Amino acid sequence: MSETIASSTNSGTKCHHNPQVSCGDCRLNAICLPISLHIDDIDRLDEIIQRGRPLQKGEHLYRANEPFQSVYAVRSGTIKAVNITNDGQEQVTGFYLPGEILGMDGIANNRYTNSAVALETAAVCEIPFSRLEDLSIQLPTLQRHFFQLMSKEITSDQQLITLLSKNSAEERIAALLLSISTRNHNRHLSATSFRLPMSRADIGNYLGLTIETVSRVLSRFQKNDLLSVDKKEINILDMDGLKRVANVEPSCADQ
Amino acid sequence: MSETIASSTNSGTKCHHNPQVSCGDCRLNAICLPISLHIDDIDRLDEIIQRGRPLQKGEHLYRANEPFQSVYAVRSGTIKAVNITNDGQEQVTGFYLPGEILGMDGIANNRYTNSAVALETAAVCEIPFSRLEDLSIQLPTLQRHFFQLMSKEITSDQQLITLLSKNSAEERIAALLLSISTRNHNRHLSATSFRLPMSRADIGNYLGLTIETVSRVLSRFQKNDLLSVDKKEINILDMDGLKRVANVEPSCADQ
DNA sequence: CGTCAGTTTGAGCGAGCTCAACGTGAGTGG
DNA sequence: CCACTCACGTTGAGCTCGCTCAAACTGACG
Numbered sequence: 001m002s003e004t005i006a007s008s009t010n011s012g013t014k015c016h017h018n019p020q021v022s023c024g025d026c027r028l029n030a031i032c033l034p035i036s037l038h039i040d041d042i043d044r045l046d047e048i049i050q051r052g053r054p055l056q057k058g059e060h061l062y063r064a065n066e067p068f069q070s071v072y073a074v075r076s077g078t079i080k081a082v083n084i085t086n087d088g089q090e091q092v093t094g095f096y097l098p099g100e101i102l103g104m105d106g107i108a109n110n111r112y113t114n115s116a117v118a119l120e121t122a123a124v125c126e127i128p129f130s131r132l133e134d135l136s137i138q139l140p141t142l143q144r145h146f147f148q149l150m151s152k153e154i155t156s157d158q159q160l161i162t163l164l165s166k167n168s169a170e171e172r173i174a175a176l177l178l179s180i181s182t183r184n185h186n187r188h189l190s191a192t193s194f195r196l197p198m199s200r201a202d203i204g205n206y207l208g209l210t211i212e213t214v215s216r217v218l219s220r221f222q223k224n225d226l227l228s229v230d231k232k233e234i235n236i237l238d239m240d241g242l243k244r245v246a247n248v249e250p251s252c253a254d255q
Numbered sequence: 256m257s258e259t260i261a262s263s264t265n266s267g268t269k270c271h272h273n274p275q276v277s278c279g280d281c282r283l284n285a286i287c288l289p290i291s292l293h294i295d296d297i298d299r300l301d302e303i304i305q306r307g308r309p310l311q312k313g314e315h316l317y318r319a320n321e322p323f324q325s326v327y328a329v330r331s332g333t334i335k336a337v338n339i340t341n342d343g344q345e346q347v348t349g350f351y352l353p354g355e356i357l358g359m360d361g362i363a364n365n366r367y368t369n370s371a372v373a374l375e376t377a378a379v380c381e382i383p384f385s386r387l388e389d390l391s392i393q394l395p396t397l398q399r400h401f402f403q404l405m406s407k408e409i410t411s412d413q414q415l416i417t418l419l420s421k422n423s424a425e426e427r428i429a430a431l432l433l434s435i436s437t438r439n440h441n442r443h444l445s446a447t448s449f450r451l452p453m454s455r456a457d458i459g460n461y462l463g464l465t466i467e468t469v470s471r472v473l474s475r476f477q478k479n480d481l482l483s484v485d486k487k488e489i490n491i492l493d494m495d496g497l498k499r500v501a502n503v504e505p506s507c508a509d510q
Numbered sequence: 511c512g513t514c515a516g517t518t519t520g521a522g523c524g525a526g527c528t529c530a531a532c533g534t535g536a537g538t539g540g
Numbered sequence: 541c542c543a544c545t546c547a548c549g550t551t552g553a554g555c556t557c558g559c560t561c562a563a564a565c566t567g568a569c570g
Contacts, residue, residue: 083417087502091417105413107406113413133399137392144388150405151362157412158360158368162338162346164419165463169526200549208420213526215550231535231549247342424558455517468558470518486517486567 021075022046023125028099031186032073033127033145041139048131051075054123061102061116061124068106070126074098077122078197080206081105081114092206093157095119095198097183104150119197164208167247172207173217174246177227181236192239196232221245276330277301278380283354286441287328288382288400296394303386306330309378316357316371316379323361325381329353332377333452335461336360336369347461348412350374350453352438356382359405374452419463422502427462428472429501432482436491447494451487476500 023034023046034042050070054077055061061072064084072079074096081102083091093114096102106112107129136143163172185191196203200211207214218229226242228235236242278289278301289297305325309332310316316327319339327334329351336357338346348369351357361367362384391398418427440446451458455466462469473484481497483490491497 083413085417085421085502089421091413091420093413093416104406105410108403108410113410133395133402136398137395140388140392143391143398146402147388147405148363150402150409151359153409154405154412155360155363155368157409157416158338158346158348160416161348161412161419162340164416165346165460166340166344199547205420210527211549212528212551216526219550247340454515465559466517467519467560471558474518 020051023049026075028073028075028187031099033101033142033149035145037139037141037145041142044135044139045142048128048135049073050126050128051123052126054121055079055118057118057120059118061118062106062112063115064112066112068103068110068112068129070128071101071103071106071132072116073101073125073127075123075125078119079116079122079124080119080198080202081116083114090205092202093160095180095202095206097180097197098187100183101149101153104153119202169207169209169213169217170220171246172209173203173214174221174226174242175248176203176207177234177236178242178246178248181239192236194234196234275306278304281330283328283330283442286354288356288397288404290400292394292396292400296397299390299394300397303383303390304328305381305383306378307381309376310334310373312373312375314373316373317361317367318370319367321367323358323365323367323384325383326356326358326361326387327371328356328380328382330378330380333374334371334377334379335374335453335457336371338369345460347457348415350435350457350461352435352442352452354442355438356404356408359408374454374457415461424462424464424468424472425475426501427464428458428469429476429481429497430503431458431462432489432491433497433501433503436494447491449489451489 023029023032023042024039026032026034029035029042034045037045061079064082076098079096079102080092081094081096083093085091094102096116102116103112105114132142132146136146163175167175180194180196181191184194198206200214203209204211204214221227221242222229224241226236226238226245228237278284278287278297279294281287281289284290284297289300292300316334319337331353334351334357335347336349336351338348340346349357351371357371358367360369387397387401391401418430422430435449435451436446439449453461455469458464459466459469464472476482476497477484479496481491481493481500483492
């Protein structure tokens with residue numbers, strides 16, 4: 001495992017948006033692309049990764065239909081992926097938190113099918129895909145890991161399909177809250193107390209609901225003492241109750 | 256292109272379920288995994304592919320939670336992928352027609368997350384994944400193509416997410432019909448006249464609708480002279496009208 | 511002939527949408 | 541400092557699309 005590497009080297013600059021930190025030093029390397037790579041191999045991956053200035057809230061990382069060049073790892077902040085429908089509506093297809101990879105939709109046709117927009121100040125690592133392909137040939141572990149990442153995107157998209165097709169408004173919103181909670185926990189943040197990075201409109205769009213319904217359901221959850229809501233601050237008070245509402249067995253959430 | 260290969264070699268056995276046909280001889284090799292591979296490379300791919308007896312209607316190709324070993328290319332017939340929810344309901348996440356690849360959901364955790372069930376007598380090519388990985392390292396074109404296939408699965412899942420989240424029952428059903436039409440056309444079959452391989456229940460499950468709604472919408476389409484329906488036989492009478500209902504620009508459908 | 515799975519059609523209901531009003535807080539400019 | 545705006549969120553009232561429940565039809569098969 002590579003977790004020991006992160007703490008053994010210098011980590012003087014603490015700001016999460018800092019573009020200087022290499023993969024070997026990154027606190028996310030246990031859940032990001034470098035997972036299970038050897039030390040030397042992490043350095044080789046590190047060499048192809050480009051780190052630019054942070055994105056401001058609302059700024060595009062890429063736009064649908066642009067030529068595909070790279071996939072991106074979120075370093076800090078949150079990015080949403082948005083699909084533009086034929087009649088001009090937007091569909092949010094995913095929220096990407098630190099350590100998660102986006103842009104893989106662009107591989108199929110060498111054009112992104114989604115747009116990616118920062119929901120708050122966010123820093124990303126750009127991974128030029130052609131160089132990742134080359135490196136994958138030399139490092140079978142990396143090839144396998146990237147296959148797994150894409151497969152994970154497929155399974156989480158299919159989870160969302162199921163959610164949209166089968167579940168009520170309450171179940172959808174509970175499932176999203178639990179998903180964010182779990183992903184925070186995996187990043188060693190609080191599973192019960194966090195700030196939603198996205199607006200009610202984004203939540204509704206993602207879950208196929210109106211903002212009014214999102215608002216009403218959150219109010220209802222609060223009334224039932226499942227959680228407390230203050231604008232975007234969420235405090236889960238009754239985790240098991242929330243899981244019961246989401247129809248999820250007590251141990252897991254989606255993604 | 257490899258299309259010329261198919262017709263230049265012997266194709267004495269015409270039955271689509273025939274397990275003897277190699278990739279080089281297969282009439283689907285222009286849209287299946289061998290696409291854009293060189294002749295010699297197709298033979299190397301062919302060596303790792305296993306072809307068993309056809310599946311009967313209702314038979315499982317694999318089940319959710321089984322250890323992942325292989326991905327599968329559909330050779331004939333139709334396979335549906337089904338996700339089992341926590342509370343035991345089934346969600347159809349995709350229909351796979353000849354030339355299409357399924358099973359990629361299993362890569363992430365070395366277990367299938369879906370079950371795969373034959374909707375009619377169907378033959379598949381089994382592609383052991385570990386051998387595909389090895390070959391991908393030796394054939395960069397194959398690696399790239401498999402990345403593209405996975406990406407295509409992601410984009411088509413996201414199309415479905417958008418459909419479920421934003422579109423009415425009529426739009427969803429029109430979109431599905433157009434998708435099947437397009438995919439038939441790509442396989443050099445009629446785009447306007449075909450047999451639905453799946454039941455109303457499967458359609459409804461896939462599209463997040465009840466069987467009653469599916470039936471009513473199809474009746475309405477027939478009443479409006481968009482198509483004629485006779486059990487599972489579909490005849491599209493007004494393609495542009497159907498595309499208008501689906502909110503799709505005249506040239507394309509999903510997947 | 512009965513049975514059974516799949517499908518069609520009708521009648522009434524309800525979850526979530528639409529429309530509308532109001533509340534809140536941050537920013538801006540006098 | 542207040543007045544104003546603007547984005548975002550909350551809450552209420554009524555409506556609608558698709559669901560539920562129920563009945564009847566069709567064709568395949570023993």
